[in-house]
Amino acid sequence: MLINQPNLVLDSAPAAAESGNVTLHFLQGVAPEAVPAWLLPVAAAGVSVGVVIGMISVIAMLCVWLERKISGHIQCRYGPMYAGGWHGWAQTIADGVKLLMKEDMVPSGADRALFMMAPAIVLGAIFGAFVAMPLSPDFYFADINLGVFFILGMSSLTTIGVVMSGWASNSKWSLYGAMREAAQVVAYEIPLGISLMVALIVAGTFNLREASALQGDWFGMGWFVFKNPLFMIPASILFFISALAETKRAPFDLPEAESELVAGFLTEYSGIRWSFFFMEEYAAMYLMSLVASVFFFGGFQSPFTYLAIEQFGADSFIANLVGAVTLIVKSMFGICLMMWVRWTLPRVRIDQVMTMGYKYLTPLSLICVLGAAVWEAII
Amino acid sequence: MDFQGIYDHLKAKDTPGLLTADHPRLPDPENKKDKGRFGSPFVEVDPQHICEFMVACRDDDRLGFDLLADLSAADPAEESEEFWVLYQLLSINHRHRLMVKSRISKEGANINTLSGIFRAAQWHERECAEMFGIQFNGHPDPRNMLLPDDWEGYPLRKDYEFPEEYHGISCV
Amino acid sequence: MATNSAASNTFFPEPRILPGGEKEFMMDVATSDLEVSMGPQHPATHGVMKILLRADGEMVTAAQPHLGFLHRCAEKIGENVEWLQYLPYTDRYDYLAAMNNNLGYSMAVEEVLGVEIPKRAQLLRMICVELNRVASHLVAFGTYGLDLGAFTPFLYAFREREWLLMIFEKICGARLTYSYLRIGGVFNDAPPGWLQEVEHFCDVFEEKWKEYYNLLMVNKIFVGRTANVGVITPEQAKDFGLTGPMLRGSGVSFDLRREMPYMLYGQAFEDGAYEVPVGKGEMGQLGDCWDRIYVRVVEMMESIRLVRWCLGSIEEGPVIGDVGKTIKVPPGEAYVAIENPRGELGHYVLSDGGKGSSRCRVRGPSFCNLAILEDIMPGTLLADSVAIIGSTDVVIGETDR
Numbered sequence: 001m002l003i004n005q006p007n008l009v010l011d012s013a014p015a016a017a018e019s020g021n022v023t024l025h026f027l028q029g030v031a032p033e034a035v036p037a038w039l040l041p042v043a044a045a046g047v048s049v050g051v052v053i054g055m056i057s058v059i060a061m062l063c064v065w066l067e068r069k070i071s072g073h074i075q076c077r078y079g080p081m082y083a084g085g086w087h088g089w090a091q092t093i094a095d096g097v098k099l100l101m102k103e104d105m106v107p108s109g110a111d112r113a114l115f116m117m118a119p120a121i122v123l124g125a126i127f128g129a130f131v132a133m134p135l136s137p138d139f140y141f142a143d144i145n146l147g148v149f150f151i152l153g154m155s156s157l158t159t160i161g162v163v164m165s166g167w168a169s170n171s172k173w174s175l176y177g178a179m180r181e182a183a184q185v186v187a188y189e190i191p192l193g194i195s196l197m198v199a200l201i202v203a204g205t206f207n208l209r210e211a212s213a214l215q216g217d218w219f220g221m222g223w224f225v226f227k228n229p230l231f232m233i234p235a236s237i238l239f240f241i242s243a244l245a246e247t248k249r250a251p252f253d254l255p256e257a258e259s260e261l262v263a264g265f266l267t268e269y270s271g272i273r274w275s276f277f278f279m280e281e282y283a284a285m286y287l288m289s290l291v292a293s294v295f296f297f298g299g300f301q302s303p304f305t306y307l308a309i310e311q312f313g314a315d316s317f318i319a320n321l322v323g324a325v326t327l328i329v330k331s332m333f334g335i336c337l338m339m340w341v342r343w344t345l346p347r348v349r350i351d352q353v354m355t356m357g358y359k360y361l362t363p364l365s366l367i368c369v370l371g372a373a374v375w376e377a378i379i
Numbered sequence: 380m381d382f383q384g385i386y387d388h389l390k391a392k393d394t395p396g397l398l399t400a401d402h403p404r405l406p407d408p409e410n411k412k413d414k415g416r417f418g419s420p421f422v423e424v425d426p427q428h429i430c431e432f433m434v435a436c437r438d439d440d441r442l443g444f445d446l447l448a449d450l451s452a453a454d455p456a457e458e459s460e461e462f463w464v465l466y467q468l469l470s471i472n473h474r475h476r477l478m479v480k481s482r483i484s485k486e487g488a489n490i491n492t493l494s495g496i497f498r499a500a501q502w503h504e505r506e507c508a509e510m511f512g513i514q515f516n517g518h519p520d521p522r523n524m525l526l527p528d529d530w531e532g533y534p535l536r537k538d539y540e541f542p543e544e545y546h547g548i549s550c551v
Numbered sequence: 552m553a554t555n556s557a558a559s560n561t562f563f564p565e566p567r568i569l570p571g572g573e574k575e576f577m578m579d580v581a582t583s584d585l586e587v588s589m590g591p592q593h594p595a596t597h598g599v600m601k602i603l604l605r606a607d608g609e610m611v612t613a614a615q616p617h618l619g620f621l622h623r624c625a626e627k628i629g630e631n632v633e634w635l636q637y638l639p640y641t642d643r644y645d646y647l648a649a650m651n652n653n654l655g656y657s658m659a660v661e662e663v664l665g666v667e668i669p670k671r672a673q674l675l676r677m678i679c680v681e682l683n684r685v686a687s688h689l690v691a692f693g694t695y696g697l698d699l700g701a702f703t704p705f706l707y708a709f710r711e712r713e714w715l716l717m718i719f720e721k722i723c724g725a726r727l728t729y730s731y732l733r734i735g736g737v738f739n740d741a742p743p744g745w746l747q748e749v750e751h752f753c754d755v756f757e758e759k760w761k762e763y764y765n766l767l768m769v770n771k772i773f774v775g776r777t778a779n780v781g782v783i784t785p786e787q788a789k790d791f792g793l794t795g796p797m798l799r800g801s802g803v804s805f806d807l808r809r810e811m812p813y814m815l816y817g818q819a820f821e822d823g824a825y826e827v828p829v830g831k832g833e834m835g836q837l838g839d840c841w842d843r844i845y846v847r848v849v850e851m852m853e854s855i856r857l858v859r860w861c862l863g864s865i866e867e868g869p870v871i872g873d874v875g876k877t878i879k880v881p882p883g884e885a886y887v888a889i890e891n892p893r894g895e896l897g898h899y900v901l902s903d904g905g906k907g908s909s910r911c912r913v914r915g916p917s918f919c920n921l922a923i924l925e926d927i928m929p930g931t932l933l934a935d936s937v938a939i940i941g942s943t944d945v946v947i948g949e950t951d952r
Contacts, residue, residue: 075706172587176609176933250700251772259594259698260937346772347700349934350609403883414904417883418663445789448888449897453910456903465899467886467914471789471803474810478886499792502922510626525619525951534627535910 023047023141048141052130059328060282061092066332067282067339074343102271107170110268114168119269119276122161126283129154133290134209136300136323138315147208148200148291152193155246155287158280159185162255162265165277169268177264180350181255184245187357188252192242194365198235198372199295202228208291212299212327220306223298231372236296238365240337243288245357247281250342254350282335289334293327300327380441380475382420388442389422394435396428401480421478426464426490429481433496436468436477444468444477447493450503452511457537462488462511489514510535584612591620595698595937598947602924604936611936614928616921621951629911634660634878635734637911642728644915645949647690650683650719651891653732658813659898660734662885664874671868672736673814674861678749679722679731681854681861685756686715687892688847688854691944695844696767698941699776704767711759714752721745734878736871750862753855760852768841768848777844778835781927781939785838791923794916795894796850797943800830800843807890815861824860825853840942847892847944880904893917893944915949 024044031040065080068091072079084090106115132147132154134140144150159181166178202224203211215222225232245252256264266277293299300323308322348356380388386400400422406415424432436444449467466479483490492515493500504515505524512533515521523530532539542550585608590601599620605613625644629637641656642649654676661668668676693708716726722741723731731738767773783793788801798805806827808816819825828849830842882904888897894916901910920943928936 071702075703076710077706172585179608253700254934257700257934259700260934262593343703345701346696346767346770346776347934348772349776349932351932352772352775406881414882417665417881417902418885418900419887421884446794447792448794448895449886449899449912449914451899451912451914453899453901453912455901455909465886465912467888467897467899469895471805471810476811476888497792498790498926499919499922502918523619525622527619534624535630537630 023051048131052141053127056127056130056283056286057279059286060279061096063282063286063335064092064095064278065089066335070336070339071343074340096275099271099275104271104273105268107268109170111168111170114164115268116273118161118165118168119273119280120161121164122158122280123276123283125154125157125161126280126287128157129287130283132208133287133294134212134300135327136320137209137213138320139324140209143209144207146206148196148206148295151208151287151291152189152196155284156185156189158284162277165269166265169265171268173261173263173267174265177255177257177261177267180257180261181248181265183350184248184252184254184353184357187354188242188245188361191238191357191361191365192246194362194369195235195238195242196291196295198228198231198365198368199224199239201369201372201376202232203295208294208299212294212301212323215298215301216306216309220301220303221298223296223301225296225298228372228375231368231375232296235365235368235372236292238361238368239292239296240334242357242361242365243292244338244341245353247284247288247338249281249285249338251345251348252353253342253347254353257347259347285335285338286331289331289338290327292334293330297330300324302326302330380473382477385442385475385477386422388439389436392435392439394432396425396432398423398425419478421465421480424479424481426481426483429464429466430491430493430496432479433466433468433493437496441473442477443470443472445471447497447499447503448476450493450500450507452507452513452535454511454535454537459537460485462513464490464507464513466493483513487514488512489516491516492518494518509533512536589936590617595940596947597694597940597945600921600945600947600950602928602936602940604928604933606933609932609934611928611931611933614924614936616924618918618921618947618950621947623948623952625952626911626913629908629913631907633907634880637907638733639728639730641913642730643948644913644952645687645891645893645896645917645946646727647946648683648687648892649727649729650679650732651687651889651896653730654680655887655889655891655896655898656900657732657734658889659885659887659900660878660880662887663880663883663900663902664734664878666735666872666874668736668814668872669869670815671740671866672870672872674865675737675741675870676732677814677816677819678746678858678861678865679719679729679737681857682715682718682749682752684854684892685851686712688851689715691847691892692763692767692844692851695941695944696773698937699773701767701770701773704763707759707763707766711756714755718745718748718752721748733871735874736869738871740870746862746865749858753859753862756855757852760848760855764848768845774834774841776934776938777839777841777942779839780835780931780935781840781942782836783838783923783927787923787926788838791926792919793894793923794919795891796843796846797894797920797923799828799846800942801838802830802832802842804829807888807895811888813887813889815864819857819860822860825857828853840938843942843944850892880908884910888914891916893946893949894920913952915952917943917945917947917949918952921945921950 024041027040027044069079080088080091082088083094106112129151131142132144132150162181163178166174203214205211215224225236248255256266266274305323305326308319312318389397402420403417404415407413436442446469448469451465453463461482461484464481468477492504502524504518507513508515509523509526510533544550584605587604587606588601589604590596591599601617603615604611625640628640641652645652689708689712693705696704719729720726722745723729723738783801785801785803788798804827809820809827828846830837830846834841880902882902884901886897886899888895896916897914899912900908903909928939
C-alpha cells in the first residue's frame with residue numbers, strides 16, 4: 001500500500017526526475033561551452049556546500065539573537081539593545097568576532113588531536129544533515145530517497161563529537177557531560193525515530209521533498225497531522241519532547257547542566273571551538289524543527305504556497321520562494337517553542353530522563369505506530 | 380525555665396561538674412575598683428566533667444537541652460592564665476537556653492570533645508582548636524576548619540603575632 | 552570464595568559474603584570511584600566553598616566540605632577595633648541579610664550595655680530586618696531555581712529584591728552593607744514617604760508572591776527534583792544544631808522570634824501578625840529539600856505581614872537610645888541570638904571595659920547548617936547534591952567569617 005501511493009512530486013517538481021540539484025542546473029545554464037562537463041558537478045557541490053554553511057550559520061546566528069530576546073522578554077528585561085542599533089540585532093555578530101579573536105586554548109593534559117577534532121566533527125555532522133533537507137520543490141541540495149535516515153544518522157554523529165570532546169578535555173566535569181550525553185541521546189533516539197515512523201506510515205515515503213509535496217491538498221492545509229489527527233498529534237508531541245532531549249535543550253540540558261557540571265562537555269572549550277558547539281546546538285534545533293515541519297506540519301505547504309502555485313505555477317521561482325519561506329517560518333515557530341520551554345522549566349535529573357525515555361516515551365510512540373498503521377490499513 | 384530555675388534544678392539534681400552560677404551584678408559603690416559584671420548569666424563547669432554535665436543536661440526531662448547552638452572559646456586577656464571554653468545550649472521543647480563556661484589552663488590546653496554527644500560540636504571544635512590551640516581529646520576528625528593546614532600559630536590567642544608573610548604572600 | 556582465579560568464571564565470580572550474611576555479587580570489571588572537587592569555583596556552591604565528592608558514576612558516595620576560602624578574620628578584627636567600628640564588619644559576613652547581622656551585634660552589645668531602645672527605633676529595626684529577610688529569601692528562592700536549571704524565577708526574584716534594595720538605599724544610603732542598625736537604635740529616622748513606599752511594596756509583593764509560588768514551587772519537574780531528596784529527620788537536625796528554615800523544614804516548629812521573643816516580636820505574635828511555617832512533608836518525606844524551600848517561600852509572606860503590623864503600630868519618637876557619643880561598655884559578657892534568615896545568629900561579646908570587645912564570637916547559622924552535608928549527601932545523585940547544597944542556602948561569607 002505504501003508503495004502504491006501516487007508520486008505527486010513528479011507532477012509538481014519535474015526537476016526531481018533529473019539528476020543533480022538546482023545549483024547544478026543553474027551552472028549548466030550559465031557555464032560557457034569550454035568548461036569540461038566533469039567540472040560542473042564538482043563546482044555545484046562546492047557552491048551547494050557554501051550555500052548550506054552560509055544559510056545555517058546565518059540562521060543559527062539569528063536563533064542566538066532570538067533566544068536572547070525571547071529569554072529577555074520572558075524574564076521582564078530587554079535582552080541585547082545596543083549592538084547594531086535596532087534591538088541589538090548585531091549582538092551575535094559582535095560576539096562571534098569576539099570569539100574568533102579569543103585565544104585558542106587547549107588544556108594541558110588534554111588529548112590534543114581529539115580535543116581539536118571534536119568541534120569539527122560536531123559541526124560537520126550537523127551541516128551534513130542539512131544536505132538532505134529540501135526547502136521547496138526545487139530548492140534542495142541532495143534529493144535523497146532515504147532522507148530521513150540520512151538526517152537522523154548524521155545528527156546522531158554529533159554525539160560522537162561530544163563524547164570525544166568530553167574524553168579529550170581531561171576534565172571530570174567534561175567526562176560527566178559526555179557520558180550523560182551518550183546515555184541521553186541513545187535513550188531518546190528510539191522514541192524520536194519511532195514517533196517519526198508514525199509520520200512515515202502516513203506519508204508513505206522517506207524522501208522529504210516528496211513528503212512535503214504530498215501535503216499540498218486541502219488548499220495547502222493537508223498536513224499529515226490533520227490527515228491522521230488521532231495518532232499524529234500525540235506523535236508530534238512525542239517527537240517534540242524527544243527532539244528537546246536530542247538537541248540537549250532544557251529541560252534536558254544535562255550534558256551542559258551549568259549549575260551541576262560547570263559547563264559539562266564545554267567546560268574546557270573557549271573561543272571559536274566553543275562557538276562551534278554553540279552553533280551546533282542551534283543548527284540542531286533548526287534541523288529538528290525542519291524535520292517536524294516536513295513530517296507533521298505540512299513542510300513547505302501552506303495556503304500561501306497553494307496560492308503561489310495556483311498563480312504562478314508549481315515550478316515557478318516565486319512559488320518555490322514562498323515555499324521556502326513558509327518552511328523556514330514554520331521551523332522558527334518550533335525553535336521559539338523550544339526556547340519558551342527552556343526558559344520556563346527546571347532541569348530534570350538523569351534518572352528521570354532515563355525513566356521518561358525508556359518507560360514512557362518509547363512505549364507511547366510504539367502505540368502510536370501501531371495505531372497509525374491500523375488506521376492507514378483501514379482507511 | 381529562666382536561668383535561676385535551670386541552675387536550681389541542676390543544683391538539686393547534683394549534676395556532675397557543676398561549679399557555680401555567675402549572675403550579672405552592679406558595681407559595688409564602696410569599692411572603686413569593682414566595676415561590676417554586666418550581660419547575661421552563665422554557669423561554670425569543671426572541664427574534667429564537661430561530658431557528663433552535657434549528657435545530664437541533654438537527657439534531663441525538665442532541661443531537655445537537645446541542641447548545642449554554639450561552642451567557642453575566649454582568651455580573656457594576655458596575662459590571664461586560662462582559656463574559657465563557652466557552650467551555648469538550647470532547648471527546643473522548653474524554650475530556654477544556657478551559657479556554660481569552662482576554664483582551662485593555657486598550658487597544654489585540652490578538654491574532652493563533645494562530638495559524641497552533639498554532632499554539631501564537631502565543626503565548632505575544629506575551628507576552636509585551630510584558632511586557640513586547644514586540644515579536644517578524642518575528636519574524630521582533628522583537621523583545620525578554616526585555616527590552611529600549614530598555618531602556624533593560633534590567631535585568636537591574645538599573644539598571637541601576625542606573620543610577615545605566608546608562602547611568599549605579604550600579610551602586612 | 553573463588554580459590555582458583557584461572558578456573559573460576561570471570562563473568563560471574565562467586566559472591567563475597569558480607570558481614571551481615573548477605574551475598575555481594577561482583578562483576579569482573581574493576582571500577583574505581585571518581586574523586587571530584589566541586590568548587591572552589593563552581594556555580595552550585597554559592598561562593599567559594601569546596602566540596603570533595605567521591606562519586607561512583609553519577610552516585611555520590613562521600614562528600615566532604617572544605618571551608619575557609621573566604622575567611623576574613625572577622626572575629627580577630629572584632630578584638631582590635633572599637634565597639635561601633637565593628638558594626639560595618641558585621642555587614643560582611645552574611646551579606647544577603649546585613650540588617651540582621653547589625654541587629655545581632657547591636658543587641659549583644661546592648662545586652663551588656665543595658666540600654667533602653669525607643670519604640671520607634673524598635674519598629675524601624677523590625678521593618679528593616681523583616682524586609683531584609685524577604686530580600687534574602689528571594690535570593691534563596693531564585694538561586695535555588697537556578698541550581699535546578701530554571702533561570703527565569705531567579706530574575707523575577709531579583710526584580711523584587713532590586714526594589715527592596717532601593718528601599719534600603721533610601722533609608723540608609725547603601726544597597727548591600729547597610730550598617731543602619733546601630734548600637735542603641737537606628738542610624739537615622741525614615742525619610743518622608745519611606746513608610747508609604749514600604750506599604751506599596753507589600754501590596755505589590757503579595758500579588759507577585761503567588762506567581763512565584765505557582766511558577767516554581769508546584770512545578771512538576773521542580774517537585775520531582777526536590778521531593779524526597781536530602782531528607783533530614785528532626786533528630787538529625789537537632790543533633791547537628793541546625794536552626795532556621797533548615798530546622799523548620801524538618802518539621803520542628805522553632806523560631807527564636809516566637810519562642811524567645813526579642814524587640815516587639817512577642818507582642819506582634821500575640822496580635823497574630825505572623826506565624827511560623829514548618830515543613831509538613833506535603834510533596835514527599837518530611838524534611839526534604841522541597842520542605843525547606845517551602846518554609847522560606849512562606850516565610851516571605853509572614854515577614855510581609857509582620858512589616859504591615861509594624862507599619863500599623865509605628866509612632867513618632869526618638870530613633871536612638873541614650874548610648875552617648877563614644878560607647879562605653881562596662882565589663883561583662885553576653886551571648887545573644889536572633890533569628891537570621893538562615894537560622895540562629897549568635898553573638899558572644901566579652902567586654903573588659905575597654906574601647907572594644909575582648910572577644911567577639913559570631914555563631915553563623917550557615918556554618919552549622921553546612922555540617923550536615925557530610926551526612927545527607929552520600930547516596931544521592933550528583934544532581935541531587937546540587938539540590939541539597941542549594942536547599943541549605945549557605946552564604947559563604949558567614950561560614951568563613
